[in-house]
Amino acid sequence: MLVKDVMKSPVLxxxxxxxxxxxxxxxxxxxxRHLPVVEEGRLVGIITDRDIRLATSALNPKGPCPGCTPVREVMTRGVVTADPLDPVEEAARVMRERKIGCLPVLEEGLLxxxxxxxxxxxxxxxxxxxTEPSGRLEVRLPDRPGELARLTGFLAGRGVNIHSLLSYPEGEEAVRAVVRVNTLETHPLAEALRREGEGFEVLWPPRKPW
Known part of the structure; x- marks a missing residue:
């Protein structure tokens, strides 16, 4: 999924x-909450509701009208931006590292x-x-070639369709796989996974107490 698939357009x-x-x-x-500032078709800054509240509260209420201050005096310059073809996870990483709430999306300088x-x-x-009706499985796998294929092969062998599959490393020797499947009856699947061959370490759903 790319930034162009999730961005809001046209931009206010x-x-x-x-x-x-x-x-x-x-x-x-x-x-x-976020408002890009544009001058002669170019992005020159961005301002947020928080910026405005902080700016007006810092101004002397007995002085000139705080709300009459021009946006250019408060806006953030040097705006961090994204490209429409950036992966969404890259956009998320940038926003998390920079601690910002949005990314204007530019292509050849155009917003x-x-x-x-x-x-x-x-x-x-x-x-x-x-967002779709589905069941959830979470399995811890050894971090070695073929383990993910073994899991998906097991599900395919039982006629289970995978809606989504996300995996991430857990330490240096294991990987967690979170799988969404086309059935809500995940407890029987989980027990079958635990019994299969050497057995899979199923984290979700948990074993039933009976």
Whole structure:
């Protein structure tokens, strides 16, 4: 799944000369939190509802109108961006490392879209198959060639279709595989997996107490 598959487009933007009050009201009206700042077709910054609250609270309430401050004085410059062909996991990594809530999406300098943390959560739900009726299996496998194939072969041999499969390393010697399958009857499958050959270490569903 790529950024272009989950980004919001077209993008709502604002100009750098707009006031903080105008920007805040626009964010409230549209129900969004991040607003790219565009000047003459170029992305020059980004401003969030949090930026506006912090900026207005820091200004002297007895001084000039806090909400009349131009966006350009508060916006974040040097915006971190994504490419529409970036994998969603790369976008998630960048957002996590930079501790930011969104990535404007640029192609050849043009603003095509924006991807937020909520968009990435939606992508995760799709990738895991949880949005479709399915059952869940979680299995710990030795980290060696052929183990994942052994698991998928076992399921295929029982006519079970895999909706999604995610795996990740656990320490240096094991891999966890989280599998979504086209049946809700996962307890019989789990017991069969535990009995098969040397047995699979099934973490979910747990053994029934009876």
């Amino acid at each position: 933007t604002i100009g750098p000369e707009a006031t903080l009050e105008e920007a805040f009201n626009f964010l409230l009206e549209k129900g969004i 095509l879209g924006i991807v937020t943390g909520i968009d990435l959560l939606d992508a995760l739900l799709k990738l895991t198959g949880v």
